Amino acid sequence: MLEDKKSYSNIFLNGIFNDNPIFRLALSMCPAVGISTNMMNGLLMGIAVLFVQFCSSLTISLIKDFIHPRIRIPTYTLTIATWVTVTDLVLAAFFPVAYKSLGIFVRLIVVFCFITMRLDVFARKNPVFPSLVDAVGMGMGFMLGMIAIGGVRELMGMGTLLGYDVLGFRPLLFFVLPASGFFVVGFMMAIFNYTEIVFNRRKRARRTAS
Amino acid sequence: MKEIIKITVGLTLTCLIAAAIMGGVFIVTAKAKKHNEYVNFQENMLKLLGFDQNNPAPESLQLCTVFRYLIYQADKTSLGYMLPIQNKDTDDKISYQLILVSIQGTFVAKYDLDISPTQANDGKDRAKAISAVLTEENTKIAFADQFIVAKNGDKRLAYLLPGKSPGFKTHINFMMALNASYSIVGLQILEHQEDPGLGAEIEQEYFKNQFTGKDVERLKTLKVIKEPLPDEQLKFLERHKWASDEFTSDEIEALQKKYQPKDICAITGATISTVAVVNGVKNVATKFVYRVKVLENIISKQNISVAF
Numbered sequence: 001m002l003e004d005k006k007s008y009s010n011i012f013l014n015g016i017f018n019d020n021p022i023f024r025l026a027l028s029m030c031p032a033v034g035i036s037t038n039m040m041n042g043l044l045m046g047i048a049v050l051f052v053q054f055c056s057s058l059t060i061s062l063i064k065d066f067i068h069p070r071i072r073i074p075t076y077t078l079t080i081a082t083w084v085t086v087t088d089l090v091l092a093a094f095f096p097v098a099y100k101s102l103g104i105f106v107r108l109i110v111v112f113c114f115i116t117m118r119l120d121v122f123a124r125k126n127p128v129f130p131s132l133v134d135a136v137g138m139g140m141g142f143m144l145g146m147i148a149i150g151g152v153r154e155l156m157g158m159g160t161l162l163g164y165d166v167l168g169f170r171p172l173l174f175f176v177l178p179a180s181g182f183f184v185v186g187f188m189m190a191i192f193n194y195t196e197i198v199f200n201r202r203k204r205a206r207r208t209a210s
Numbered sequence: 211m212k213e214i215i216k217i218t219v220g221l222t223l224t225c226l227i228a229a230a231i232m233g234g235v236f237i238v239t240a241k242a243k244k245h246n247e248y249v250n251f252q253e254n255m256l257k258l259l260g261f262d263q264n265n266p267a268p269e270s271l272q273l274c275t276v277f278r279y280l281i282y283q284a285d286k287t288s289l290g291y292m293l294p295i296q297n298k299d300t301d302d303k304i305s306y307q308l309i310l311v312s313i314q315g316t317f318v319a320k321y322d323l324d325i326s327p328t329q330a331n332d333g334k335d336r337a338k339a340i341s342a343v344l345t346e347e348n349t350k351i352a353f354a355d356q357f358i359v360a361k362n363g364d365k366r367l368a369y370l371l372p373g374k375s376p377g378f379k380t381h382i383n384f385m386m387a388l389n390a391s392y393s394i395v396g397l398q399i400l401e402h403q404e405d406p407g408l409g410a411e412i413e414q415e416y417f418k419n420q421f422t423g424k425d426v427e428r429l430k431t432l433k434v435i436k437e438p439l440p441d442e443q444l445k446f447l448e449r450h451k452w453a454s455d456e457f458t459s460d461e462i463e464a465l466q467k468k469y470q471p472k473d474i475c476a477i478t479g480a481t482i483s484t485v486a487v488v489n490g491v492k493n494v495a496t497k498f499v500y501r502v503k504v505l506e507n508i509i510s511k512q513n514i515s516v517a518f
Contacts, residue, residue, distance in 0.1 A: 068216060070217050071220055075220075078225065082232055089235050092243050093242035093243045094239070096246045
């Protein structure tokens with residue numbers, strides 16, 4: 001069923017649009033609110049999550065036949081924890097500059113529920129390659145979401161984007177404070193869902209017309 | 211029953227494999243990580259002394275570290291200073307001596323330590339060398355802190371003091387430089403986990419440079435005020451970033467004097483982090499000045515040929 005190319009692109013796009021971890025599934029909201037105070041943090045976090053999701057999906061889809069179904073959740077947690085620790089140690093040792101700004105966030109990835117969810121829902125049941133496509137899609141979806149939220153908060157709070165002065169003044173410091181994370185995520189979720197509804201309605205209309 | 215055994219074995223095996231992978235990676239990366247921390251520390255020291263890529267440190271620059279230990283012997287507590295000693299007769303080789311000072315600040319004893327300068331950088335080797343000379347029973351030693359004396363030729367450039375202070379989330383590690391008359395010449399934040407955009411602003415030039423020029427007497431009464439930085443002062447504090455040629459050295463000196471009596475302006479939305487740094491700096495600097503005076507006194511009285 002997954003042989004033709006179309007379904008691979010479907011799996012990939014599924015992670016970005018239909019099953020976007022932040023805006024559609026509303027999973028892993030803690031990092032989305034807590035870390036996205038600026039665009040750079042969002043981007044770095046996204047990259048780290050993408051890497052961990054990729055490696056964990058690979059591992060689980062490779063060893064899925066050996067996992068006892070009763071202990072699959074602890075196994076996922078352990079797999080993710082292992083990869084997170086590996087990422088953390090390697091970053092600290094060989095990329096000290098990146099580690100300086102990423103350090104505390106990397107360890108948080110262990111508790112990201114959407115990674116566990118993807119392992120249980122997808123990687124456990126599918127062969128290696130589709131699992132990897134799915135992992136990249138989900139990771140990209142999360143990363144784009146984080147970049148969008150971080151961008152809005154940084155622009156509104158500090159008047160900058162990726163550290164460059166864009167507006168020249170600070171519109172509302174409130175946007176950098178933790179509480180505003182909920183507002184921004186909420187509004188973006190609404191916009192996302194609204195676009196989706198409009199898009200689907202048009203698609204349905206086109207289908208009925210033809 | 212069979213099921214339980216299967217699950218137990220499965221889980222144990224998974225844990226063991228995970229532990230093996232993590233342990234392996236840790237062993238591979240541990241050395242590089244330690245080296246990074248060391249390099250970071252060294253870089254910050256040079257930055258505080260005003261040296262960077264464009265203005266490299268001279269060959270004659272010497273950084274002498276003095277380690278302070280708390281030494282508990284039976285019922286009395288004393289301070290142990292591990293000093294680098296330079297023997298003028300035997301080709302300037304550096305050896306180390308331990309000096310015991312009582313809490314009241316009087317000299318107690320002096321020991322020669324068997325430790326090489328490279329070993330002195332390692333905490334475990336130091337502790338071993340010190341316990342080797344303190345043969346009394348029930349002796350406990352605890353590392354307290356360290357300071358670094360930067361020396362160029364025969365001239366003392368600065369005292370570098372690492373310190374830490376409880377910030378908004380975890381400890382803020384910082385290092386400051388005092389000149390020979392004990393006023394601050396620079397402050398660097400080594401490690402912190404404050405919020406980006408708020409508390410993390412303590413890393414910015416405009417905050418760190420506010421401390422420059424404050425002497426010990428001023429530091430004792432230093433406060434945090436909730437006032438915005440005037441534009442003129444902001445421009446002066448961030449001169450390295452925007453306009454390094456705009457001020458002549460006379461102007462810099464005059465402005466430094468003008469801002470010297472001013473308190474530290476709190477960072478918007480991060481008063482706690484600001485207060486944490488200010489208190490840390492006050493604490494470390496005032497205590498250091500008291501201690502170093504006692505130490506200098508003892509060194510001159512006992513005629514110890516220290517390397518700094």
